[in-house]
Amino acid sequence: MSKRDEDIIVCRCEDVTLADIRKAIGEGATTMDEIKRITRAGMGPCQGRTCRLLVAAELSRYLGKPLEQVMPSTYRPPVKAVKLGDLADMDADPEEVRED
């Protein structure tokens, strides 16, 4: 027996289930961005690195489009979660610090 959609976590950071994703799609979402805005999947601390592909796979299955055609949702830096205190203390040349 497969697990019920409500029990399958797609986005661990934001606690979004497959049922939530399917509901958003069922209500007309056709892009990754829309799903993110409705469910928060992809907005968590890992910024979708864990869940992006799972959401895209679900959307591509539903739309019958190949994965590459499912629009990638906007990606927003910083790549790694940085502490505000560390940012505040930094006084090196910003351009140099940016390299990591």
Place this chain on the structure above:
Amino acid sequence: MRPSADAVVIGGGVVGAAIAYNLLKSGMKSVVLCEKSTFASGSTGRCGAGVREQWGAEHNIRLAKASIDMFEHLAEELGYDQDIEFKQKGYLILAHTEKEWDQFKKNVELQHRLGVNSMLLTPEEAKDIVPALNTEGMLGATYNSRDGHANPFHTTRAFLQAARRLGGDICFFTEVTAIELEAGKVKRVRTSRGDISSPVLVNAAGPWAAVVAKMVGVDLPVYTQRHQILVTEPVGWFLDPMVMSFSIGIYCQQTPHGSVVMGIGDPDEPKGYDTGHSWQFLREMASIVCRLLPVLRDVRVVRQWSGLYTMTPDAHPILGKVPGVDGYYQAVGFSGHGFMLAPVVGRLLSEMILGKQPFIDISGLDLGRFERGEYMVEPSVV
């Protein structure tokens, strides 16, 4: 998409969504909303989504107050099955200079006269509301418990779903490319997905409002400017109100989800359509906010982005019709506070379009005010 409609609304941000909904609710039969991307893709989806009655100019206070009245019942009215996350934990607005403090006393007096229950607080009283606040150098603060925050994506979507239920034709990925006039009247709207003939056209195109206005030959005295913003990981509850300072140029608010959203107003930000983000912003934001709320030092930033303010010469929106272009209406130039005004503006625009008396007098917010030299002043913006 329908070939003809009673009204076409351009823009699927919160303002266009609210207008389309109100037109349908008030009995208009056929309304088409054209959005070149999807819902909340412009300023709305990038905004801080704070709502406050604590303004320094009469129009803003009246409009924001009526809007908050509506926010209080919005999810219910719209029959939305998810949460628009409206919370009312107040705005705490800090004064660090004498000039600011004098202004705040005047603001509060005006707010009281218009029925807003704002208060002047000592630094100690402010600290009672936000124990995490560093009050060093603070002269005082103003506070109003009815102010707050809502989720911009869900608010917009709630309006759009309700509009759809009332028979509205909500068209995503549909860009308006031209508007045909006939004898000074709106006649037909050209879109990337076909033409719609309609006697009424509403410009709610946010940062692109001037481009749309040009399509009917109207010049808007607006410019767009980038504003940057960031959000942290969710943390335990520590911040009830929005904390804001005009002289420092900062706002910072914890969302019901636990994450903390913050931005600064930087007059040196580029004008135009740039929505990139900078490392400098991260550092400046961090150093300002860590001074005001030192507990944030250990909290991680997970995302930064930017969006556009659409500024008018007096930081008030431009609402209503324009003489000489029959059937053309606009709700533009929100100058950084269009999210909170959207519910009331939706109602007012629909009243104007349907030929009713707007329930709040906004005749002074027309485009003509700039020619008449009737500028208003809003001293309290970030």
